Amino acid sequence: MTVLIAGGAGYIGSHMVLDLVARGETPVVLDDLSTGFDFLLPDHVPLIRGDIADQSLVHKIIVDHGIDTIAHFAAKIVVPDSVSDPLGYYESNTAKARNLIDAAVKSGLTKFIFSSTAAVYGEPDEMPVSEATRPNPVSPYGRSKLMVEWMLEDARHAHGLQSMILRYFNVAGADPEARSGQATPRATHLIKTACEVVTGKRASISVFGTDYDTRDGTCIRDYIHVSDLAAAHSLALDYLRAGNEGLMLNCAYGHGSTVNEVLEAVKRVAGVDFPVALGQRRAGDPAIVLATGDKIKSALGFKPQFDDLDLIVKHALAFERKLASRS
Numbered sequence: 001m002t003v004l005i006a007g008g009a010g011y012i013g014s015h016m017v018l019d020l021v022a023r024g025e026t027p028v029v030l031d032d033l034s035t036g037f038d039f040l041l042p043d044h045v046p047l048i049r050g051d052i053a054d055q056s057l058v059h060k061i062i063v064d065h066g067i068d069t070i071a072h073f074a075a076k077i078v079v080p081d082s083v084s085d086p087l088g089y090y091e092s093n094t095a096k097a098r099n100l101i102d103a104a105v106k107s108g109l110t111k112f113i114f115s116s117t118a119a120v121y122g123e124p125d126e127m128p129v130s131e132a133t134r135p136n137p138v139s140p141y142g143r144s145k146l147m148v149e150w151m152l153e154d155a156r157h158a159h160g161l162q163s164m165i166l167r168y169f170n171v172a173g174a175d176p177e178a179r180s181g182q183a184t185p186r187a188t189h190l191i192k193t194a195c196e197v198v199t200g201k202r203a204s205i206s207v208f209g210t211d212y213d214t215r216d217g218t219c220i221r222d223y224i225h226v227s228d229l230a231a232a233h234s235l236a237l238d239y240l241r242a243g244n245e246g247l248m249l250n251c252a253y254g255h256g257s258t259v260n261e262v263l264e265a266v267k268r269v270a271g272v273d274f275p276v277a278l279g280q281r282r283a284g285d286p287a288i289v290l291a292t293g294d295k296i297k298s299a300l301g302f303k304p305q306f307d308d309l310d311l312i313v314k315h316a317l318a319f320e321r322k323l324a325s326r327s
Contacts, residue, residue, distance in 0.1 A: 003027045003237065004067045006052045006100060007074025008045075009036030012115060012171060014180040015230035016071060017045055023234060028065045030058070031074065039326075040180040053096035058103035069111040069237060070104050072097060075145070078188060079119065082141035093144035101151055105159045111240040112152060112163040113233055118250070118289065120146040120167060128222075128290040131250055138284060149248070162246040164236035166229075169252035169291050173225040173312040174319035181226075181319030190259060191223070191313060194266040195320035197274045204274065207259050209281035212288075218259035220288045222252040225306035225315070235300040247299055253307050254293025262309065269313045 003020060007013045008029030013036070020027045021042055029047045038047055046065070050057045052074050061067060075093045076082065082089040097114075104112055119142035120135045137143045152163040172191040174181030182192045196202045210217045232251050240246065257265075267273055296302045306312060 001068040001241070002065050003069045003071055004058075004061055004065070005029045006070060006072045007031055007036065007115075009033060009038055009040055009047065010073055011180075011182045011184065012168075012226060012229060013071070013073035014040040015175060015226050016073070016233045017041055018175060018180060019227070019230040019234045021045065028061060028067065030061060035184055037183050040183065042179075051096070053099040055099055055103040055106070058100060059107050062103075062107045062109065068109065069113065069240065070100065070109060071113040071115075071233060071237070072100060073115045075115065077117075077141065078186075079139045079141045082139050082144070086140035089140045089144045090147075093141070094147045097148040098151055101155055101161070105155060105161055110160055110162055111237075112161055112246075113236050113240070114148060114152055114163055114165045116145050116149055116165050116167045117142065118167050118169045118252075118291070120149070123284065123286050127288055128254065128292045129250065130292045131248055131295050152246075156246060162240055162244075164240060164246050165248040166232060166236060167248065167250050168229060169222040169224055169250065169289065171226050171229055172223045172316060173227065173306065174315045175227060176306075176315055178315070178318045178322045181316065181323065183323055190221075190262055191266065191316050192320070194263055195313075195317045198266065198270045198272060198317060199320050199324045201324065204277055205263070206277040206279045207263070208279045208285060210278055211281075214258055214287055216258050216260045219285060220256040220258050220290065222254070222256045222290045222293075223262075223309065223312060224252050225304070225312050227315075228304045228306050231305070232296060232300065232302050235302055239300055249296040249299060250291040250293065251296060252291035252293045253304060254291060256288065256290045257309050262313075265309045265313045266317070269310055270317055
């Protein structure tokens with residue numbers, strides 16, 4: 001049994017590759033390398049450069065490599081970009097996913113893991129967010145992902161394709177051995193950008209809003225270490241392989257950190273100070289975004305190994321320094 005990792009040369013997909021390799025499996029990666037990097041992958045893992053929407057290519061990979069499951073990570077993920085280029089996001093995230101799902105069904109696969117997002121909740125009416133919270137995406141990015149969830153649900157009813165839909169909250173950190181991490185240019189994630197300030201790639205970092213109703217006036221987010229997230233995907237794979245019906249699960253720790261707390265952690269771990277520019281609130285930024293984090297633990301036996309903000313920062317910074325040394 002072999003897993004096809006669509007978008008496996010990207011940030012999160014490459015970490016699932018590492019997790020599967022550690023379990024003794026050899027996944028196959030399909031990636032067009034538009035935002036992925038081959039150096040994030042172990043040398044022995046097959047990398048096929050191509051488009052996930054190319055159904056004939058996907059079918060050939062399934063047959064040639066004995067694929068039993070597809071894990072789909074390939075997507076555009078920058079919310080503001082989705083607002084300025086909605087059709088591009090619907091093409092990359094929704095239309096191409098439709099082709100990939102169709103290829104899976106036509107090839108006789110019954111197991112599919114989908115990388116979704118907390119952005120499907122939009123600005124939720126309740127906090128913390130649970131799997132029962134009503135989706136209400138406010139960006140084309142969130143809508144593009146929710147549409148794929150709907151397609152997978154319909155494919156389950158029509159074709160028996162069981163899917164694990166994992167909705168991520170704020171993914172951060174890097175592989176503890178610095179083999180992989182977030183290498184994408186123009187990243188907007190807070191911990192990543194703060195680490196770029198430490199390494200000199202950025203001159204400063206901005207905080208958007210300091211008057212929220214939180215413990216220090218800045219937004220609170222639920223951060224999850226990328227290696228714990230990868231482990232959750234492997235648990236989802238085990239769940240499907242055991243013959244269970246698919247689930248939709250939030251991926252989070254169930255508690256959060258403020259923007260100021262994150263920046264102080266980066267300064268503390270790096271042992272340096274850096275300038276922080278204080279700005280006005282951004283439209284659409286809720287004060288608090290947290291998940292319950294309970295269902296994934298009960299359903300999959302998920303036990304986080306890296307639930308510590310300083311550790312998340314330590315691993316992110318180590319990879320950022322390694323990345324800087326490549327240039």
